[in-house]
Amino acid sequence: MAQDEWDLKMNDYPVVLTINCGSSSVKFSVLDAETCDVLLAGICEGINTEKAFLTVNSGEPVILAHQNYEEALSAIAAELEIRNLIDSVAFVGHRIAHGGSLFSESVLITDEVIEQIRQVSPLAPLHNYANLHGVESARTRFPDVPQVAVFDTSFHQTLKPEAYLYGLPYRYFEEYGVRRYGFHGTSHRYVSQQAGELPGLNPVNSGLVIAHLGNGASVCAVQNGESVDTSMGMTPLEGLIMGTRCGDVDFGAMAWLARQTQQSMDDLEQVVNKESGLLGLSGLSSDLRTLEKAWHDGDVRAQLAIKTFVHRIARTIGAHAASLNNFDGVIFTGGIGENSILIRRLVAERLRVFGIDLDIERNNQPNRIGQRIISSDSSAIVCAVIPTNEEKMIALDALHLGKECRITEYA
Numbered sequence: 001m002a003q004d005e006w007d008l009k010m011n012d013y014p015v016v017l018t019i020n021c022g023s024s025s026v027k028f029s030v031l032d033a034e035t036c037d038v039l040l041a042g043i044c045e046g047i048n049t050e051k052a053f054l055t056v057n058s059g060e061p062v063i064l065a066h067q068n069y070e071e072a073l074s075a076i077a078a079e080l081e082i083r084n085l086i087d088s089v090a091f092v093g094h095r096i097a098h099g100g101s102l103f104s105e106s107v108l109i110t111d112e113v114i115e116q117i118r119q120v121s122p123l124a125p126l127h128n129y130a131n132l133h134g135v136e137s138a139r140t141r142f143p144d145v146p147q148v149a150v151f152d153t154s155f156h157q158t159l160k161p162e163a164y165l166y167g168l169p170y171r172y173f174e175e176y177g178v179r180r181y182g183f184h185g186t187s188h189r190y191v192s193q194q195a196g197e198l199p200g201l202n203p204v205n206s207g208l209v210i211a212h213l214g215n216g217a218s219v220c221a222v223q224n225g226e227s228v229d230t231s232m233g234m235t236p237l238e239g240l241i242m243g244t245r246c247g248d249v250d251f252g253a254m255a256w257l258a259r260q261t262q263q264s265m266d267d268l269e270q271v272v273n274k275e276s277g278l279l280g281l282s283g284l285s286s287d288l289r290t291l292e293k294a295w296h297d298g299d300v301r302a303q304l305a306i307k308t309f310v311h312r313i314a315r316t317i318g319a320h321a322a323s324l325n326n327f328d329g330v331i332f333t334g335g336i337g338e339n340s341i342l343i344r345r346l347v348a349e350r351l352r353v354f355g356i357d358l359d360i361e362r363n364n365q366p367n368r369i370g371q372r373i374i375s376s377d378s379s380a381i382v383c384a385v386i387p388t389n390e391e392k393m394i395a396l397d398a399l400h401l402g403k404e405c406r407i408t409e410y411a
């Protein structure tokens with residue numbers, strides 16, 4: 001693109017496109033490059049299944065002709081086209097789950113970066129390959145636009161060895177890089193920054209435990225804005241019970257199971273990633289909304305799944321408090337953390353031992369009111385909900401790096 005065309009683009013109405021390619025969905029948003037206000041957001045669901053559809057701005061879903069990433073990106077581009085936004089895309093930001101030890105911060109995407117991301121991808125099989133599909137489709141569609149990779153793992157680069165090492169022979173760390181990385185860092189980073197706006201939480205001296213509870217779920221201990229501990233590990237499987245992932249499990253149990261059932265490592269990897277968690281426990285669904293309904297209808301297995309999910313969250317929050325200098329706040333975020341009144345209430349009940357006292361009325365408020373305190377005024381620790389905004393963080397990084405790249409290009 002010539003410099004004058006670029007100037008026109010920047011002066012016109014520049015927007016940032018963010019893409020979060022998951023294993024079965026592509027989430028996207030378009031943000032105003034000046035204000036970072038969201039202009040358009042949507043999700044393509046059902047990728048690699050029999051029926052894929054696109055929903056924009058929570059409107060009516062539209063069925064896609066093909067169920068692959070290219071089709072999803074084409075449908076998203078068509079939505080931008082309808083709104084005359086396609087030529088305004090000045091930067092694209094991609095969510096990449098695993099950056100391994102190669103990426104400690106967001107980077108401009110090049111062929112070499114793609115190759116490096118590919119190398120660490122076996123460590124996040126549910127996420128990274130899908131993320132790379134998104135990168136490749138977007139590069140084809142927007143060849144002249146700088147593309148930036150924003151890693152879930154970056155925020156946890158501040159972990160000390162005692163938090164990131166496993167109790168394995170040290171040579172596995174030295175020779176194979178076996179260590180904990182942590183994920184959902186973009187969300188934990190955003191939420192910890194926002195927490196400073198809440199009364200009672202001093203932004204420069206605060207110890208927070210953030211519970212990101214979505215389909216994937218993790219807890220992070222944040223001391224004075226830095227991640228000091230987190231529940232996910234070398235892969236996004238460790239820690240909490242999730243939609244279809246088992247979280248922490250005794251390796252001895254898995255070895256025993258492998259011998260008893262003659263299942264291979266690959267078979268069991270499939271079981272722990274895709275057939276476990278809320279789905280595996282309930283035998284019903286990985287979706288908490290379905291399980292909550294079943295809980296109220298008296299479904300015993302759904303109740304057991306929810307109670308087990310809650311037990312693990314509370315226990316993990318308690319453990320993470322011990323990684324802080326001072327324990328000031330518990331913040332809920334993610335689809336479940338933001339919306340489920342039941343889960344927040346049950347978790348908070350388990351945390352009474354820390355002097356946490358939930359205000360029922362405050363907890364019952366809908367998520368549309370935005371960030372809010374849900375603990376009572378007499379609670380020893382502030383409890384709050386902060387809706388996450390990974391898209392904004394991705395857009396900010398894409399803007400920052402993309403602009404630098406343009407300046408270098410034309411210097």
Ligand SMILES: Nc1ncnc2c1ncn2[C@@H]1O[C@H](COP(=O)(O)OP(=O)(O)O)[C@@H](O)[C@H]1O
Pocket residue numbers: 213214215216243286287288289290292334335336339340341
């Ligand atoms: N109103 C709600 N009440 C309870 N759970 C909800 C509600 N809305 C969304 N959820 C749950 O949030 C989870 C998805 O969270 P989300 O953060 O969107 O996941 P992802 O990891 O795919 O980004 C699902 O289990 C869904 O059931």
Ligand SMILES: CCC(=O)OP(=O)(O)O
Pocket residue numbers: 022097124127152183184214215216217236
């Ligand atoms: C990679 C961390 C994770 O679990 O992401 P998800 O919540 O989008 O599945």
Ligand SMILES: [Mg+2]
Pocket residue numbers: 214215216
């Ligand atoms: Mg998510």
